[in-house]
Amino acid sequence: MRRRKITVIGAGNVGAAVAHGLLVKGLGNVVLMDVVEGLAAGKALDLLQSGPVEGWAYDVKGTAHYRDTADSDVVVITAGVARRPGMSREDLTATNARIVWEAAKQAAAYSPRAHIVVVSNPLDVMCYIALRASGFPPNRVYGQSGVLDSSRFRTFIAQELGVAGEDVHAYVLGGHGDEMVPLVRYAYVGCVPVDHLIPQTRLREIVERTKRGGAEIVSLLKQGSAYYAPAASTVQMVQSVLEDRKRILPMSVYLNGQYGLSDIYFGVPAVLGGDGVERMIELNLDDGELAALNRSAETIRRAVAAARDHLKSEGVWC
Known part of the structure; x- marks a missing residue:
């Protein structure tokens, strides 16, 4: 029986942590790829040696060559420059756009x-770039944004x-940045509205x-990000x-x-299963929430442009 294969492009802190989580969950063999020679290979070997202790027997390989990623079931793109103190998400655009396009x-x-x-x-900008660079249908290109933002929202409510935290249910919509929209009206603790x-x-x-969840961590770490x-x-x-779980997750999807x-990647609740984004959930929003979403969308559109x-100036956009 063929084991599933998951490639993680980018062997920095996020990529290595993703690879570790995939192995612990037993989701398949992992290829950790980074263009920096030796970086992915070293981290993959370290991960491999933790298998006998942690009890998983999946393979993990580190490489600097894309050919080793062939026939992957899922490709996770974490490659790019991390945000530094004082740097907005938009400041990352020029550098990371080329990296994500190539990946x-x-x-x-x-x-x-x-x-x-x-x-x-x-995130939302990089999703749009990945869609154009890959030529894939939108249901197979999506971004991790709202799951993280909602987890932060849930954590702060649980602390309060x-x-x-697992008994707090809440959604954060919109762009993965300063204009995100945490929805208080749809936040519950157990079955009780949080308000x-x-x-x-x-x-x-x-x-x-x-x-400010991401920026708070950046300011504490001084170097690097969450x-x-x-x-x-x-x-x-x-x-x-x-596993075709069909979870309803807040994530960046093509609207x-x-x-x-339209023609934008944006954070909304969606059903995620074996076919990728299988459908989107449209919540009934009030005027204030819709206005906030539109402001967030305009920020993303400017960043995509x-x-x-x-x-285009580098001759790679098509």
Whole structure:
């Protein structure tokens, strides 16, 4: 029986943590790929040697060559420059656009039936680039964004109430950046609406902290950015695809009319299964929430235009 194969492009902190999570979950053999010679090979060997201790027997290979990624079922793209203190997600666009374009193009060439999960920032922009570079249908190109942002929102609510985070259910929509939209009206603790348990003033503070969730970690680390929670969120998505779990997850998907938006990658709840993005869930939003989503969408559109212009100047956009 053929074992599933998952490639992780980018062997930095996020990529290595994703590879570890995939192996622990027993989701398949893993290829860790990075253009820096020796980096992926060293981390893969370290991971491989943890197998007898952790109890998994899947193979993990490190490589600097795309040919070793051939016939992957899922390709996770984490490659790119990490955000530094004082750097916005939009500041990352020019550098990471070229990196993600090449990664997606090569992934599609070697694994034409794969799903591509984008983790590189600015996330929604990189999803759009991966779609264009790969030539894949939109249901097989999507991004990890809302799972992470929603996990942060859920964590802060759980901390406030002193309850288990897994019993907090909440969605964050919109772009994976400063204009994200945590939905208080759709946040529940057990079956109780969160605004019945936390005062509005405190909820507004939690919403703002959620929006700054990534920047807060960057400021504490001084160098680098978050990787444990992004990796765990990515592994959950890969598991839903490979095991056809059909989880409803907030993620960056290609919209074609949903929420009044078209030709854009945007964070909304979607059913994720063996066929990728199988359908999107359209929530009933009020005027204020819709206005916030539209502001977020405009930010993404400007960033996509900047990325497109940069890639065109380098002669790679088609």
